[in-house]
Amino acid sequence: MHFELSIINGKTVSDIIRAHRADCLDVVRDAYLAHARGQSVNPDSHFLRFPEKPDCRIIALPAYLGNGFQVAGLKWIASYPGNVQRGFPRASAVLVLNNYETGYPFAILESSIISAARTAASAALAAYWLNGRSRRAHSLGIVGTGFIARYVYDFLIDTGWEIEEVRLHDLSSLESEKFRTIVCRPEHHRTVTVVPDVAQLLRASDLIVFTTVASTPHVTGPTLFEHNPVVLHISLRDLAPEILLRSQNVVDDVEHVMKANTSPHLVEQQTGNRSFVTGTLADIILERRSVDRSRPIVFSPFGMGILDVAVGKWVYDQAVAAGQDQRLSDFFYETVR
Structure with missing residues (x-):
């Protein structure tokens, strides 16, 4: 041997x-x-x-x-x-x-x-299945414009997504500008803009990606998602429990995501149950569970x-x-x- x-x-x-x-x-x-x-x-x-x-x-x-x-x-x-x-x-x-x-x-x-590629591929896979098996979005909003965000963007574009507008927000405006000039491919979009106000970005985007390093929720207003977007909650700790309780929640693995004070874990601690979870992404792919656009759809993958x-x-x-x-x-x- x-x-x-x-x-x-x-x-x-x-x-x-x-x-x-x-x-x-x-x-x-x-x-x-x-x-x-x-x-x-x-x-x-x-x-x-x-x-x-x-x-x-x-x-x-x-x-x-x-x-x-x-x-x-x-x-x-x-x-x-x-x-x-x-x-x-x-x-x-x-x-x-x-x-x-x-x-x-x-x-x-x-x-x-x-690690970045499997995270981005997971996000792009979820976006397709949670968006009604469509690769079209009017406006993509990215919150946190670092290394992982670059991979998510590249996977979306290189797997055929058609996105009219891109909005970018980061605590560092320099990072957002760098992402706009170096990462984004303007020929694929009508506009690419840096947005200083995260609330403005969230209200204007129908596909939202969170790739921050937040350790506690910083987005707390459920009304920011009244237009029922698809939210790829990659960084796991951005959204307050109130937002998840008003959303359809899809995860990669229920047991794994309920730990380390992720946003889903905070909801479980607050409610004492997991009934707010619609199912896993595999459940959606296998048609064991389904989602629609009557409420926001939030994908929170712990990373496996x-x-x-x-x-x-x-x-x-x-x-x-x-x-x-x-x-x-x-x-x-x-x-x-």
């Missing part, structure tokens, strides 16, 4: 995902469906925190995915918000993939890009390790097939017993 270990760097990961966003979205869909059928193991994430750095954390997300994937793995992702002021990204990550039969690791991949493992395995297969991995044949030393 061979015990080779493949190293796949960030550029290779990025090139593969950028060239095949629709395929990446299909991988995420298949992972959700496998999870819904009980063909996965997705334990709780484990948080390493530091008393002297309360805003920093490193998170371990272990997972196993069957249903054709047959792979286990672990994402180890650090979040250091202060990095942004230093001029480099907040998050850094690696993904280790393990052989299901032997347990031996067979690949290590740069994973901040995989199975998505990292699924996208990582897909990237690994593409890289190996193209000879783009760096392979170590002698990484493991004592392999005979």
Whole structure:
């Protein structure tokens, strides 16, 4: 038996995902469906925190995915918000993939890009299914114009969304302007504007993306959503419980999202139940549950390790097939017993 270990760097990961966003979205869909059928193991994430750095954390997300994937793995992702002021990204990550039969690791991949891509693919998948299987929006509003927002925007555009107007808001107007000039593709839209007032953005947008670093709800007015938009609540802690209680709520996994004071978790603590949850995204895809435009539709995904493992395995297969991995044949030393 061979015990080779493949190293796949960030550029290779990025090139593969950028060239095949629709395929990446299909991988995420298949992972959700496998999870819904009980063909996965997705334990709780484990948080390493530091008393002297309360805003920093490193998170371990272990997972196993069957249903054709047959792979286990672990994402180890650090979040250091202060990095942004230093001029480099907040998050850094690696993904280790393990052989299901032997347990031996067979690949290590740069994973901040995989993490962003699986998050964005999940958002684009949800937008399609919650928008009546349509890829059209009059106005896209993005609250928080950082790294994840860029990936969500790119996945929407590159999977065929037609969006007339784009509105951008960030606590840093410089970040919003940078997003408008560097990330947005004006040829795809009638207008792209930076909006200093988040309430104005919310009222004017029928597809809303939250990708902030908020730790507590900062949007509290249910009337801001009276026009019943689709809300991709990626950052999980932006919306007050009152908003979710007046909305149709779709999650990735009910158990996982009800922790760490996410907005859904706050609703559960306030009401003592989970009846406000309409269902999971897999329930919508499998037509076990349905949503309509009579009330706002809010998608709150906690983020699951199975998505990292699924996208990582897909990237690994593409890289190996193209000879783009760096392979170590002698990484493991004592392999005979």
